Amino acid sequence: MPMKPLEFDHRYGELDQVISAFLGQPADDEEGRSSEALQAYLRHTWHTRPWAVAIAEQQIREYSRNPPGRLRRRLAEFYPVPDVGLPESEIQDWLVRIADHLKQSVEDGAVPPPSPPRTHWEWRARFPEAAQFLGGWFSQDMPDEFPDHDSAVRDYVTTTDPQLVARTAGELRELRALGLDESQYTVALAELGMEVDPPAPLAPSAWLVRLAERLASSHAGVHGRPAEKSAGT
Structure with a gap:
């Protein structure tokens, strides 16, 4: 067995x-x-x-x-x-x-210096939550499932544990910090499973910035919400 x-x-x-x-x-x-x-x-x-x-x-x-x-x-x-x-x-x-x-x-003790990923495996090993997000919500089926990119992001935020949302935001920030050119960011997004173009007129790098900010703000909204007042207070 x-x-x-x-x-x-x-x-x-x-x-x-x-x-x-x-x-x-x-x-x-x-x-x-x-x-x-x-x-x-x-x-x-x-x-x-x-x-x-x-x-x-x-x-x-x-x-x-x-x-x-x-x-x-x-x-x-x-x-x-x-x-x-x-x-x-x-x-x-x-x-x-x-x-x-x-x-x-x-x-x-030969530790390779940090660098952008160079293989499909390395992209997904380094950015696992971003790959789950981009591949799951921005596949080629996205236009059939959501009216626009913002709707897909809202669905991800409302159906995903806030801690994973925060982790994804961090990975997207790290991805943006690699300092790649736009063609390289296009390749990176494809390696991570994204099969649709960013919303016009945003370039891939600007789309990553917007995504990270959106996910981070949604996480802050969940954990920064003041406690509801109890009855009689």
């Missing part, structure tokens, strides 16, 4: 994070040179969960040493490596190279 979530995370949780960073990206890691996908994983993880890099190295190396046999495959008690563009015969050696890169990064 398939493993329970706790056991899966214990054995493969961080391995899965690393492999997810490679989906849609070339798995072209070589000795002495890591791929863009692995660099994205290291850049994000070092700045958010630095201890997880060593866990990933351990899990990947253990998996490469003990690939699942037929019994574990039949019982589904293993981690099925998704298609990363490599023949199955090359996966084991590739995993060893990944583990070596992770080990070297930890031993050298």
Whole structure:
């Protein structure tokens, strides 16, 4: 039978994070040179969960040493490596190279400098709530569900926990603070799931500023509302 979530995370949780960073990206890691996908994983993880890099190295190396046999495959008690563009015969050696890169990064204390995300995985890992908001409320179906952008924002605010709304506002501010040009912000919004244009005549950067302000003010309104007076006061 398939493993329970706790056991899966214990054995493969961080391995899965690393492999997810490679989906849609070339798995072209070589000795002495890591791929863009692995660099994205290291850049994000070092700045958010630095201890997880060593866990990933351990899990990947253990998996490469003990690939699942037929019994574990039949019982589904293993981690099925998704298609990363490599023949199955090359996966084991590739995993060893990944583990070596992770080990070297930890031993050298090689923390990648902050930079804008460079892969689809990194955009969504860095801005998870913004991706949920933009992808959920500004998909290609938005014009069929809402009369305009403001209506979509109002629906998000009224149906989402205020703490998540505040977190989204913070992520949008951080996104705007990257200092990208307008074409790069267009790419960023698309990577985060937005499939419609910002409302005219706003450019993507100005739309982000308006969104962040709107979400922040709605959160302040909820938590800054004075308490209602009790009867007889």
